[in-house]
Amino acid sequence: xxxxxxxxxxxxxxxxxxxxxxxxxxxxxxxxxxxxxxxxxxxxxxxxxxxxxxxxxxxxxxxxxxxxxxxxxxxxxxxxxxxxxxxxxxxxxxxxxxxxxxxxxxxxxxxxxxxxxxxxxxxxxxxxxxxxxxxxxxxxxxxxxxxxxxxxxxxxxxxxxxxxxxxxxxxxxxxxxxxxxxxxxxxxxxxxxxxxxxxxxxxxxxxxxxxxxxxxxxxxxxxxxxxxxxxxxxxxxxxxxxxxxxxxxxxxxxxxxxxxxxxxxxxxxxxxxxxxxxxxxxxxxxxxxxxxxxxxxxxxxxxxxxxxxxxxxxxxxxxxxxxxxxxxxxxxxxxxxxxxxxxxxxxxxxxxxxxxxxxxxxxxxxxxxxxxxxxxxxxxxxxxxxxxxxxxxxxxxxxxxxxxxxxxxxxxxxxxxxxxx
Amino acid sequence: xxxxxxxxxxxxxxxxxxxxxxxxxxxxxxxxxxxxxxxxxxxxxxxxxxxxxxxxxxxxxxxxxxxxxxxxxxxxxxxxxxxxxxxxxxxxxxxxxxxxxxxxxxxxxxxxxxxxxxxxxxxxxxxxxxxxxxxxxxxxxxxxxxxxxxxxxxxxxxxxxxxxxxxxxxxxxxxxxxxxxxxxxxxxxxxxxxxxxxxxxxxxxxxxxxxxxxxxxxxxxxxxxxxxxxxx
Numbered sequence: 001x002x003x004x005x006x007x008x009x010x011x012x013x014x015x016x017x018x019x020x021x022x023x024x025x026x027x028x029x030x031x032x033x034x035x036x037x038x039x040x041x042x043x044x045x046x047x048x049x050x051x052x053x054x055x056x057x058x059x060x061x062x063x064x065x066x067x068x069x070x071x072x073x074x075x076x077x078x079x080x081x082x083x084x085x086x087x088x089x090x091x092x093x094x095x096x097x098x099x100x101x102x103x104x105x106x107x108x109x110x111x112x113x114x115x116x117x118x119x120x121x122x123x124x125x126x127x128x129x130x131x132x133x134x135x136x137x138x139x140x141x142x143x144x145x146x147x148x149x150x151x152x153x154x155x156x157x158x159x160x161x162x163x164x165x166x167x168x169x170x171x172x173x174x175x176x177x178x179x180x181x182x183x184x185x186x187x188x189x190x191x192x193x194x195x196x197x198x199x200x201x202x203x204x205x206x207x208x209x210x211x212x213x214x215x216x217x218x219x220x221x222x223x224x225x226x227x228x229x230x231x232x233x234x235x236x237x238x239x240x241x242x243x244x245x246x247x248x249x250x251x252x253x254x255x256x257x258x259x260x261x262x263x264x265x266x267x268x269x270x271x272x273x274x275x276x277x278x279x280x281x282x283x284x285x286x287x288x289x290x291x292x293x294x295x296x297x298x299x300x301x302x303x304x305x306x307x308x309x310x311x312x313x314x315x316x317x318x319x320x321x322x323x324x325x326x327x328x329x330x331x332x333x334x335x336x337x338x339x340x341x342x343x344x345x346x347x348x349x350x351x352x353x354x355x356x357x358x359x360x361x362x363x364x365x366x367x368x369x370x371x372x373x374x375x376x377x378x379x380x381x382x383x384x385x386x387x388x389x390x391x392x393x394x395x396x397x398x399x400x401x402x403x404x405x406x407x408x409x410x411x412x413x414x415x416x417x418x419x420x421x
Numbered sequence: 422x423x424x425x426x427x428x429x430x431x432x433x434x435x436x437x438x439x440x441x442x443x444x445x446x447x448x449x450x451x452x453x454x455x456x457x458x459x460x461x462x463x464x465x466x467x468x469x470x471x472x473x474x475x476x477x478x479x480x481x482x483x484x485x486x487x488x489x490x491x492x493x494x495x496x497x498x499x500x501x502x503x504x505x506x507x508x509x510x511x512x513x514x515x516x517x518x519x520x521x522x523x524x525x526x527x528x529x530x531x532x533x534x535x536x537x538x539x540x541x542x543x544x545x546x547x548x549x550x551x552x553x554x555x556x557x558x559x560x561x562x563x564x565x566x567x568x569x570x571x572x573x574x575x576x577x578x579x580x581x582x583x584x585x586x587x588x589x590x591x592x593x594x595x596x597x598x599x600x601x602x603x604x605x606x607x608x609x610x611x612x613x614x615x616x617x618x619x620x621x622x623x624x625x626x627x628x629x630x631x632x633x634x635x636x637x638x639x640x641x642x643x644x645x646x647x648x649x650x651x652x653x
Contacts, residue, residue: 225508
């Protein structure tokens with residue numbers, strides 16, 4: 001949920017109940033005030049009638065002539081001058097053909113010796129319509145105020161949080177070694193200004209570390225080539241020695257195999273660093289299916305020896321725009337992994353669609369996280385030592401071209417799928 | 422003894438002493454005159470005052486670039502072939518080297534047997550026609566037509582068998598590592614732990630050679646590799 005949405009929701013959660021309750025409260029208060037008003041006027045009228053009766057001592061007919069408010073007298077047996085009963089009633093209005101609300105006051109009055117019940121009424125039609133008018137006006141005003149404040153709040157928040165979103169874009173598009181910090185407009189908000197500076201420092205530090213590490217790997221890999229060449233040639237000379245016996249020969253063989261592993265690892269490191277240094281710029285349309293067929297052709301001896309069945313019956317033309325050398329390395333690594341980590345009498349199945357290529361092979365189960373598999377620096381068992389390197393080269397090439405690569409392992413079936421964009 | 426390369430001159434330019442010594446030791450068995458230089462200046466001098474048939478040049482000579490040496494060679498119209506040995510393995514470096522006139526490019530670390538084969542290929546190019554054959558006793562390999570003869574009878578070999586025999590004869594009397602054969606015959610991208618597939622080709626080659634009356638010169642040196650020689 002966006003920050004602005006959340007602030008708005010909080011605002012509405014508070015303002016809508018306030019608005020509704022406020023409207024009701026306002027309505028009842030207004031209504032109450034109006035009734036008070038009507039009651040007061042009824043009491044005044046009552047007093048007027050009582051005064052008139054007391055002063056003039058006339059009979060009832062005189063009273064009707066003198067006082068003109070709405071009232072009538074009902075003969076009554078009890079006299080309770082203090083009793084005042086207010087109530088709401090509805091009277092049928094024959095003119096409007098509708099019931100109309102009235103406020104009624106019942107009290108006792110004595111004219112001469114006769115006791116009467118005095119019933120006074122005042123119409124509430126006018127006051128009710130006034131209440132409604134005022135209420136509608138107030139509600140509209142309140143609603144406009146709420147909406148206005150909400151909008152204002154939204155605009156202000158948007159403006160205030162703008163530097164935050166700028167920083168967010170910078171961080172989310174950050175690529176180590178590539179991005180540099182751009183100064184954002186912090187709207188003179190101190191916190192965002194500091195955040196900008198802190199992020200800038202962090203980016204610089206990451207870039208420095210990244211470049212240093214890249215350079216280090218590159219240098220070390222290059223520097224290792226010469227000692228490796230020396231060890232390699234020394235060993236080859238040693239092999240020529242005529243005093244060689246089986247024991248020394250085995251030792252030389254072991255040394256040579258270890259050296260070969262180092263050679264390959266170093267080669268992979270060099271390749272990884274060269275991809276990261278973007279030294280494969282020239283691209284063209286390459287047909288991956290041709291490269292696959294060529295690789296399989298070159299390595300048919302090995303495939304035959306391992307007795308691996310290759311199934312490429314549903315291999316379609318895969319045209320990809322990329323560097324030719326990298327396409328060869330990619331296919332080489334994919335296929336050599338599929339062959340090397342296979343089982344005797346196993347199989348490799350290569351299928352493709354317009355933009356995907358899937359290589360599936362039988363193999364041993366691996367007790368490893370598939371994410372970890374792609375890391376070049378994770379230590380692993382002897383047999384799969386080159387798997388990680390191979391996979392990380394595959395991953396690096398795919399990253400370089402924004403290809404999506406997925407690896408899965410189900411019931412000893414290794415499956416790697418590459419989606420080209 | 423192969424006298425055809427007699428008095429051929431090879432200059433090895435390499436600033437890493439141990440590697441230089443190893444190369445020279447390996448080449449010592451061949452019948453050419455080997456000279457060496459372990460720094461840019463001495464290499465520059467040797468190139469200026471002598472003519473060689475083959476130059477093996479490390480292009481990273483401390484602070485100097487070996488490519489300059491090759492450029493000088495070409496400017497001075499020296500005829501010898503040039504093999505670059507370099508720790509750099511990018512296509513650009515390779516193309517760069519070949520563009521300024523190098524004949525071959527070998528990436529460190531390399532097999533000495535491979536370097537030997539490359540040097541011989543260069544020297545052979547400088548031979549007169551008719552000498553472009555490899556001979557080992559009753560075996561004759563015509564490199565132009567890619568035909569093999571045993572006692573003047575033509576032998577039908579597959580491409581791999583031919584390459585294998587050629588590599589053996591070039592590196593005769595030496596122990597050749599299995600990995601070196603794999604790198605030479607297939608590609609150096611290949612690093613399977615088992616080399617049994619070489620064995621198939623080797624058995625076939627052996628069978629064809631012995632069927633045509635050739636002696637068995639291929640010897641297995643424990644688990645290490647093979648040696649092509651007359652004596653044990």
